[in-house]
Amino acid sequence: MLPKITVDDGTCLGPHECGLCMKLCPMTVFIAGHTKVWKFRETDPKDYRVYARYYDQCVMCNKCVEACPVSAITITADEVASAAELLAEPMAEQPASLS
Known part of the structure; x- marks a missing residue:
């Protein structure tokens, strides 16, 4: 699931x-x-902004959200399970091999 x-x-x-x-x-x-x-003009530093360009690489650690001094960043995703929740689930049984 990709975060927004x-x-x-x-x-x-x-x-x-x-x-x-x-x-x-x-x-x-x-x-x-x-x-x-x-x-042919130098770009004014005020004309730059921050983009979440590689959002598909996000691991949702929230370091950016916690570090932002003005709370300008939000991360959302639908039905996201944490790594701990995924590891706690029992593994699904593999189907019997076809002979």
């Missing part, structure tokens, strides 16, 4: 002022991307 990672652009301080989510994520889910591209 939302970064609130109105609240997020941006990669140049903060960037803790990008630094702390063990799976490198977040990247900094620019919102405007001007030919």
Whole structure:
């Protein structure tokens, strides 16, 4: 099950002022991307924002959520079982081999 990672652009301080989510994520889910591209001009640092580009790599450790000083990141998923819950379940019996 893939998580849905939302970064609130109105609240997020941006990669140049903060960037803790990008630094702390063990799976490198977040990247900094620019919102405007001007030919032959330097991009203003305020025009960058944080994207959850590699959300399919997220292991839902919540380090980014806990580290965000302005609570701009939310992670949700439907019916997610933790690793401990999955390990606690008994293994399904394998069907008898066809002879």
